[in-house]
Amino acid sequence: xxxxxxxxxxxxxxxxxxxxxxxxxxxxxxxxxxxxIKRVASPRHADIVLLTGCGTKKLSEKAQQVLDQVPxxxxxxxxxxxxxxxxxxxxxGPRIKGDIKVQGCPPRPTKIIEAIxxxxxxxxxxxxxxxxxxxxxx
Amino acid sequence: xxxxxxxxxxxxxxxxxxxxxEYFRVVLDGEEIVNVDFDLGYxxxxxxxxxxxxxxxxxxxxxGRICGICSSxxxxxFGIAFEKxxxxxxxxxxxxxxxxxxxxxxxxxxxxWLGILGESSGFDTLFMKSWGAREHALNMLENISGKRIHYNxxxxxxxxxxxxxASLDFLKAELKEMTDKYKDTYELFMSNEFLEDRLKGxxxxxxxxxxxxxxxxxxxxxxxxxxxxxxxxxxxxxEDLDFKVxxxxxxxxxxxxxxxxxxxxxxxxxTTQILDELPRKKIEPAKPIYTSKEGEASQIVEAPRxxxxxxxxxxxxxxxxFRARPPTFANMVAIPSMLKGGTMxxxxxxxxxxxxxxxxxxxxxxxxxxxxxxxxxSI
Amino acid sequence: xxxxxxxxxxxxxIDRKMHAKVQRRVGPPLLQPIYDFIKLFKKEVIIPxxxxxxxxxxxPLLLINSVLAMxxxxxxxxxxxxxxITLFLLDILIKTFLAYSVKSPYSMQxxxxxxGLKMALxxxxxxxxxxxxxxxGFNPISWPMVAVGFFxxxxxxxxxxxxxxxxxxxxxxxxxxxxxxAELSGVLLACVNYxxxxxxxxxxxxxxxxxxxxxxxxKSLGIFSFMVLLSSLLPRFSVKKLIKYLTILNIVAxxxxxxxxxxx
Numbered sequence: 144x145x146x147x148x149x150x151x152x153x154x155x156x157x158x159x160x161x162x163x164x165x166x167x168x169x170x171x172x173x174x175x176x177x178x179x180i181k182r183v184a185s186p187r188h189a190d191i192v193l194l195t196g197c198g199t200k201k202l203s204e205k206a207q208q209v210l211d212q213v214p215x216x217x218x219x220x221x222x223x224x225x226x227x228x229x230x231x232x233x234x235x236g237p238r239i240k241g242d243i244k245v246q247g248c249p250p251r252p253t254k255i256i257e258a259i260x261x262x263x264x265x266x267x268x269x270x271x272x273x274x275x276x277x278x279x280x281x
Numbered sequence: 282x283x284x285x286x287x288x289x290x291x292x293x294x295x296x297x298x299x300x301x302x303e304y305f306r307v308v309l310d311g312e313e314i315v316n317v318d319f320d321l322g323y324x325x326x327x328x329x330x331x332x333x334x335x336x337x338x339x340x341x342x343x344x345g346r347i348c349g350i351c352s353s354x355x356x357x358x359f360g361i362a363f364e365k366x367x368x369x370x371x372x373x374x375x376x377x378x379x380x381x382x383x384x385x386x387x388x389x390x391x392x393x394w395l396g397i398l399g400e401s402s403g404f405d406t407l408f409m410k411s412w413g414a415r416e417h418a419l420n421m422l423e424n425i426s427g428k429r430i431h432y433n434x435x436x437x438x439x440x441x442x443x444x445x446x447a448s449l450d451f452l453k454a455e456l457k458e459m460t461d462k463y464k465d466t467y468e469l470f471m472s473n474e475f476l477e478d479r480l481k482g483x484x485x486x487x488x489x490x491x492x493x494x495x496x497x498x499x500x501x502x503x504x505x506x507x508x509x510x511x512x513x514x515x516x517x518x519x520e521d522l523d524f525k526v527x528x529x530x531x532x533x534x535x536x537x538x539x540x541x542x543x544x545x546x547x548x549x550x551x552t553t554q555i556l557d558e559l560p561r562k563k564i565e566p567a568k569p570i571y572t573s574k575e576g577e578a579s580q581i582v583e584a585p586r587x588x589x590x591x592x593x594x595x596x597x598x599x600x601x602x603f604r605a606r607p608p609t610f611a612n613m614v615a616i617p618s619m620l621k622g623g624t625m626x627x628x629x630x631x632x633x634x635x636x637x638x639x640x641x642x643x644x645x646x647x648x649x650x651x652x653x654x655x656x657x658x659s660i
Numbered sequence: 661x662x663x664x665x666x667x668x669x670x671x672x673x674i675d676r677k678m679h680a681k682v683q684r685r686v687g688p689p690l691l692q693p694i695y696d697f698i699k700l701f702k703k704e705v706i707i708p709x710x711x712x713x714x715x716x717x718x719x720p721l722l723l724i725n726s727v728l729a730m731x732x733x734x735x736x737x738x739x740x741x742x743x744x745i746t747l748f749l750l751d752i753l754i755k756t757f758l759a760y761s762v763k764s765p766y767s768m769q770x771x772x773x774x775x776g777l778k779m780a781l782x783x784x785x786x787x788x789x790x791x792x793x794x795x796x797g798f799n800p801i802s803w804p805m806v807a808v809g810f811f812x813x814x815x816x817x818x819x820x821x822x823x824x825x826x827x828x829x830x831x832x833x834x835x836x837x838x839x840x841x842a843e844l845s846g847v848l849l850a851c852v853n854y855x856x857x858x859x860x861x862x863x864x865x866x867x868x869x870x871x872x873x874x875x876x877x878x879k880s881l882g883i884f885s886f887m888v889l890l891s892s893l894l895p896r897f898s899v900k901k902l903i904k905y906l907t908i909l910n911i912v913a914x915x916x917x918x919x920x921x922x923x924x
Contacts, residue, residue, distance in 0.1 A: 176686075214846060234327075251429070
């Protein structure tokens, strides 16, 4: 499980700084594909969700809806000061809470990689049995 | 003839092709797009209200975080407006460093945009190449400011720190590497007929329409409008620098792309100039300023996406009123016109061809006509 | 005989590693596709509203279909060409059903429309293979080197069949709101991914036959690698262009078949 953590990027209203550093992970300098980390376009394919943003009014519910689509076992990583505590904007939220937190504004890519690797280990321990759930359509 | 019903297709707020969340409602008549409506505000973080309670240095930091991509443009606009109110002079070397950073920002922003364009047209290789070159720009920004993103090298009255010899050597080396990598990327883009095909004719914006909508930046220059704040209203060191303003007449996504690519060449040229001609004399890093005169000023800078306009009314300890009009705000209005007559698969291409920065765009101010007052909207 | 089951993983690795190398990256380790496959088995499967039975049955069916195609192609069964053509068409049919089975208002309409489009325009690949078959017989092992003349068209047609860039619009989730693949999770996704590469093994095997019967495995690998290289250097076609190119492909393929029928 931890050899193949697939990552989905979710924003709750950001300045895009954190997203940029996340995207940089897939560029040649950092190249996280060699760790098995893949970026997926659909939340249904994700294992780890990189949560950024301070939770704007318009996005909070939508972000939660998207998050519900991520199948178990899953790990949420809060990236950046905004996701942790509202950051410099001091947004009231509501923000989604995560399992792993990464400090920074934005955090350096290496820190994000470390967090994803930790997330992979967490996934292994979360390893639930495969269940078949019925869900509403997207 | 059967009357095809009009279908409304939502685009967003989450979509893999858009970097950021924003909501578009595309009205289709069969295959053809008839109208596009958009709903902004997903990234609204109450910045213009919050900044009123921040001290000046902190306000600068806050405004740098309006957007992770054009951080320097915002801080520069705000800083210069502040300096205008307080009649502070900035040393020429500091001005050069400011322009240097601004051009680096332009380069990294355009390369970022190029990568996203590649990704959304299924051309991963372009993404990888352009972001590989971009890393050098980020290295350079880190060198002058200490951070890759949200670089706070613009300070009230000057810059964060001077560039010593070690810095200069590093910057020159990185610049050379980046130029080489960019050459590869440029050729990859220009020689690729498929990509050209994908972009040509998509999202047409004629010159007259561009003028009518008031678009700015590469979006305007791609439709033949020759406008650039750096040349028309120079600030920082631009008066003394030699550069061209590339324009194209096509008015389609391809033209806008070419404008950006040419702009990167120009920025590389500007940065080389600055590094070669930087004055030797040492300057002091700017000290934080906590008090200001009361007054008001405005400043326009050329952000990577176009004219970024800041208006500032200052109190003594904090700003009294602040308003930013980022470039994407002006460019968004052109989207429905560009998309009319296209198909769904044009939507990501057209939207990304104006290089939208929704984090910049979501600024809100409510003007209450009945009571003739303005109030801020809280989240 | 056992190694054939592992081939799709190897092909997936070639696909991703080659993309990485062209892009100046390192790329995933050799066993990565196997790790991905195993991981998916541990994931929860979310079934959206709609025709749930079809949704659940279609991916395993796709898997069986592709594995069958792969075995047939590698073992040079008699009349394999005909079998493969049928199986490839079935493949598209199952995908269309899958696209219809999700009751999502807009994205699935778009996807099923595209699937229908593909079905109409996909005879190119079977036809391009049929042409040499008519001339030289239905067991490809007997195809002489001259069959290489049919290779270029078959190569492009198979890239379209395998939905490799630039023909990858159906799975391009980054374009249309969500591809049909976007709804799949867990084991279902694993089936579909595996099936995709099994099909690739079968298709490149078929193409390898056009170069004569010797060094068969190396030739298939080489052909697949070449296809991957091409696809990493090209952007995706838009729907309009896709239609245009596929139509041309089909016409040329049909002409080929007519010509070879006449010679036969």
